[in-house]
Amino acid sequence: xxxxxxxxxxxxxxxxxxxxxxxxxxxxxxxxxxxxxxxxxxxxxxxxxxxxxxxxxxxxxxxxxxxxxxxxxxxxxxxxxxxxxxxxxxxxxxxxxxxxxxxxxxxxxxxxxxxxxxxxxxxxxxxxxxxxxxxxxxxxxxxxxxxxxxxxxxxxxxxxxxxxxxxxxxxxxxxxxxxxxxxxxxxxxxxxxxxxxxxxxxxxxxxxxxxxxxxxxxxxxxxxxxxxxxx
Amino acid sequence: xxxxxxxxxxxxxxxxxxxxxxxxxxxxxxxxxxxxxxxxxxxxxxxxxxxxxxxxxxxxxxxxxxxxxxxxxxxxxxxxxxxxxxxxxxxxxxxxxxxxxxxxxxxxxxxxxxxxxxxxxxxxxxxxxxxxxxxxxxxxxxxxxxxxxxxxxxxxxxxxxxxxxxxxxxxxxxxxxxxxxxxxxxxxxxxxxxxxxxxxxxxxxxxxxxxxxxxxxxxxxxxxxxxxxxx
Numbered sequence: 001x002x003x004x005x006x007x008x009x010x011x012x013x014x015x016x017x018x019x020x021x022x023x024x025x026x027x028x029x030x031x032x033x034x035x036x037x038x039x040x041x042x043x044x045x046x047x048x049x050x051x052x053x054x055x056x057x058x059x060x061x062x063x064x065x066x067x068x069x070x071x072x073x074x075x076x077x078x079x080x081x082x083x084x085x086x087x088x089x090x091x092x093x094x095x096x097x098x099x100x101x102x103x104x105x106x107x108x109x110x111x112x113x114x115x116x117x118x119x120x121x122x123x124x125x126x127x128x129x130x131x132x133x134x135x136x137x138x139x140x141x142x143x144x145x146x147x148x149x150x151x152x153x154x155x156x157x158x159x160x161x162x163x164x165x166x167x168x169x170x171x172x173x174x175x176x177x178x179x180x181x182x183x184x185x186x187x188x189x190x191x192x193x194x195x196x197x198x199x200x201x202x203x204x205x206x207x208x209x210x211x212x213x214x215x216x217x218x219x220x221x222x223x224x225x226x227x228x229x230x231x
Numbered sequence: 232x233x234x235x236x237x238x239x240x241x242x243x244x245x246x247x248x249x250x251x252x253x254x255x256x257x258x259x260x261x262x263x264x265x266x267x268x269x270x271x272x273x274x275x276x277x278x279x280x281x282x283x284x285x286x287x288x289x290x291x292x293x294x295x296x297x298x299x300x301x302x303x304x305x306x307x308x309x310x311x312x313x314x315x316x317x318x319x320x321x322x323x324x325x326x327x328x329x330x331x332x333x334x335x336x337x338x339x340x341x342x343x344x345x346x347x348x349x350x351x352x353x354x355x356x357x358x359x360x361x362x363x364x365x366x367x368x369x370x371x372x373x374x375x376x377x378x379x380x381x382x383x384x385x386x387x388x389x390x391x392x393x394x395x396x397x398x399x400x401x402x403x404x405x406x407x408x409x410x411x412x413x414x415x416x417x418x419x420x421x422x423x424x425x426x427x428x429x430x431x432x433x434x435x436x437x438x439x440x441x442x443x444x445x446x447x448x449x450x451x452x453x454x455x456x457x458x459x460x461x462x
Binding site: 013014015041048050052053057075077078079080099100102126149150152153218230 | 244245259279281283284285286288306308309310311330331333351380383384406461
């Protein structure tokens with residue numbers, strides 16, 4: 001957080017803003033954080049200050065609107081006027097103040113993130129997102145497309161709890177890619193990388209047997225991501 | 232090209248512009264098209280009109296500055312103020328008019344594209360790009376990073392002449408990814424897709440034997456790209 005960006009002398013851009021698609025993974029489903037403004041729902045959105053990096057603006061906006069910080073943010077697309085004023089305007093005819101919006105998505109461990117919000121918010125299943133303000137439904141869709149493409153190079157495991165089972169990791173990939181993998185092949189593939197650390201603990205409370213828990217060796221993970229992780 | 236976008240009533244955005252990284256492939260090398268403005272070189276750049284889609288603006292700018300049209304354009308990143316005013320300013324202290332620039336890259340068949348330019352331009356080898364205005368050197372670098380990530384999903388073969396040899400296709404992948412592939416494995420991989428059509432003709436004039444020429448079945452290529460092409 002740069003203090004200079006919030007000094008009154010540092011004016012905000014008028015034509016451009018940022019929007020954040022916060023993606024969490026919980027109970028085998030992807031969820032997105034949406035906020036209530038009056039009677040409408042939207043993504044967390046906000047201004048960019050003139051002397052601020054765009055990515056710093058996205059971090060600041062996310063912190064200011066949700067209290068969430070230190071998350072992995074990835075710029076994925078700039079949305080223009082034509083997308084932003086769709087034929088079906090929002091109920092109260094609200095128009096975005098800015099003409100262009102730069103979309104970021106963030107990957108968060110659902111269990112670790114408790115948004116610190118004064119207003120209403122909701123972690124909403126991807127399949128159940130309501131009509132949002134502006135072009136925010138399109139943004140979520142494009143964020144997911146970008147996420148799928150970035151999958152090989154992204155620290156996707158950050159969506160998992162700190163300790164997880166191989167089944168949970170497989171389910172995460174399956175959910176994002178909207179396809180299924182053969183369990184044995186997928187586990188064999190994962191184990192061909194060296195970033196998974198098998199823990200002595202097992203997960204308890206699951207229906208059948210108690211599967212082993214794993215965690216990520218972050219340094220090895222970063223190295224693997226540089227070359228891209230196949231699946 | 233939308234005529235409305237050039238009507239005087241349709242004002243241009245002041246804080247945002249577009250920049251285009253035109254990538255061509257020639258003689259086993261990637262090249263980028265740069266333009267001369269006074270004594271400086273830069274990428275083709277221009278304004279976005281208020282009622283224009285950002286991608287339409289990029290197409291228009293490319294046509295207006297170079298005469299090139301109908302190329303594959305891909306938005307890859309929005310660049311903010313902090314990147315755009317680097318410590319080492321350009322010689323004549325030129326500053327960009329806009330604060331944020333949205334970068335596009337275009338893939339072109341080098342042989343088919345003859346820029347129709349009044350001013351000076353140059354197809355410049357990636358390894359020999361001079362100091363460009365603004366943050367344009369950074370933009371080229373990031374365009375190449377984006378290109379590498381998009382490789383599985385992009386009509387990369389559009390960088391090739393209409394008829395090409397498997398060696399040329401391999402060289403294209405090798406050049407973009409900055410690595411080498413085993414010839415037999417790579418050819419086997421390519422032939423595992425159904426979008427390559429072997430022609431009865433052979434390439435003549437090459438040093439040793441005369442390799443077969445291939446062309447792309449565009450429909451099958453599009454289908455393959457939807458799932459992503461492995462390499």
